[in-house]
Amino acid sequence: MNVLAPQDARPQPGQAHQALAHWLAYRVRTFDQRALGALNPRTSRGQIRKTQAYCEAVRHAETDADRPAFGLTASLFALYHAALPWRDGVRLYGSGDLGQALRRVGTGAFQGPKDPGCQRLFERLVAPGPLHRKEVLLQHAVTRLRTQDRFPPSWAQLAADLSGWAARGEPVQDAWAASFWTPAHRTPTRTNGDA
Template identity: 40%
Template sequence: MTTRPGAEPEASDSAVALTAWLASLVRNHDYASLAELRRPRVQLEPHFRALWFSPDEAQREVYAQVAFLFAIYHQGRSRPAYGYGSLGEAARRIGSGDRRGPEDPGAARLIDRIVSSRRIPWRHLQHAVARLRACERQPPSWARLVDDLTRWHDRKARVPYEWGVAFHIPAARAAATRSTALPAASSPEKDSLT
């Protein structure tokens, strides 16, 4: 997954393929398959189709669970929502009126539970998706969600930390902080000392 400054990270081919298949279920009004995906304890054909997109066995749970979250969000919808941004950015959209994201106490508690979890917090992610649906707000990018959750335990990726930053710090301020931090890391004084 590569990232251009100020742009949405490119999602993996397998995550994009899963998202395209899930969106086709909504576009084709295949409500039976979407309903089956919302029943995680009953493994039927749509569950196995979601697993086909996983590049390896270690990632299968992520693909199955994101398919479940997608089906939860799209219950009763006739058009697919591909979403945008990370889950942290999407959680900023939770709330009503002028109390959204960090200003909404429920959203703040929810994201704090998500980012402080060592294991992937499936229940809290389900709650976040349900809240976005109830608020009629766009979900996170489904393809990016797959890739982020696949890298949840990768300490270099720092997915929970990045979601927390995206939630608590406005996007323009976070981008400015990152752009000012990059030149400082390669300042002439630092280079002359090494």
């Protein structure tokens, strides 16, 4: 019997998610600081301001239900690139999911699950609850990645994950937990004598 791993049950990035990631990367590549600054569209009361950059980011969503996830992803991208917009590919597009990214947070032997602050943050992130209640935690996670000079998650994967946050069975939270708590699977290196 072929059973899907938790990572396979969550939504995978589609064309809309990739288009958002490319659009966001282009803002950094062209030094569009005005658009990056406008991607954090919250007022002091927590309401969303419909800035031009925000509207351009959420227009990539295929459904109205995905628009908040696309807006949040764009806001987190702008937060990560706020102080110093990196232009290399890994920082522009990210790598892995948020669980893998948070596994890189910390110093020395105390990274990811071994870093008590990171562990608490992660446990609060994957605890049951609606996406709008996780926004501040996601901002803290991205800020920690930025301040510790760690690679961000794949922005396309993050948009897909946030779009599927409320899915039955919590496949996104399960996939993030698997990425955070378990070491990366390493393929054995071949030598010339191996078949």
